[in-house]
Amino acid sequence: HVPSLEIWELEHAIEASSSRTMAELRQELSENCSNLKGVVFVDNNSNHISEYLDHVFRRLECCTFPYCSFGSAVLLSLLVHQASLTTIVMIEPKVISLYVDDETPSSQMLIGLILRSCRRLKILSIKGHVMDVDYLEDQEVVCEGLQELRVCFRGLNIPAAINNCLVRLASMKTLSTSLNATDEFHKDDESIELRICHQLMRFKKLKTVWLGTRDYYLPTQ
Structure with missing residues (x-):
């Protein structure tokens, strides 16, 4: 009985021999860990992650797992909790290269689904992902309350350029400049x-x- 447990670090997921095994674990957590809000998967087995997200946890708020295990199966299981997920x-991989493209299949589409589905999301950290701004420009996002974002962007792979981008963003936030106003002010700038x-x-x-170098703290509006 561990009522104070809020985040469960799951180092070695148990292979589910039957749906009953998962149901029993779900019931045990519900009875003994009433404050459980999140899980950290250390194991990078995507099947294990999907099974636990589908059958063990209820209304997860926080989920952490290795980026190398991310795929359509894990995404669909994450979306089971889309109404409650905040984090x-x-x-990320042990070594992050700003000059190497993301090798996760269909990663743009999968991340796009998260942005379009998880309304309560406040923290999205995907340092292993290389986002294409062209794709993002075409996406409708529902997580307007997002407070922390860690991701790389294709074409923004020089530390000086990253810093320049962050400084410009901070300036725009400081001035509380609207998107339309910045479009007009920088209408000839397509950088x-x-x-x-x-x-x-x-x-x-x-x-x-975080865009590839360090956490940058923006002024709040």
Whole structure:
């Protein structure tokens, strides 16, 4: 009986021999860990992650797992909890290269589904993902309360350019400049930095951004 447990770090997921095994574990957690809000999957087996998300946990708020295990199966299982999820952290590779494209199949589409589905999301950390700003520009996002975002962008792979992008974003936030106003003010500027800033300005409550180098703390509106 561990009522104080809020985050369960699951190092070695148990292979589910039957749906009954999962149901029993679900019931045990419900009875003994009433304050459980999140899980950290250390195991990168995507089948295990999906099974636990589908059959063991209820109304998860926080979920952490290795980025290398991310795929359509894990995404669909995450979306079972879309009404309650506030934090999604995908553990990055040991070495992150700003010059290598993301190798996770269909990752743009999968991340796009998260942005379109998880309304309560406040923290999205996907350091292993390389986002395409072209794709983001075409997406409708519902997680307008996002406060922390960690992701790389294709074409923004030089530390000096990343810093310039963050400084411009901070300036736009400080001035409380609307997206339309910045479009007019910078109408002849089509740089990747400004395009990324435009997209990040959609998240009105964004406070912390990582684009490949370090956490950058934005002024709050």
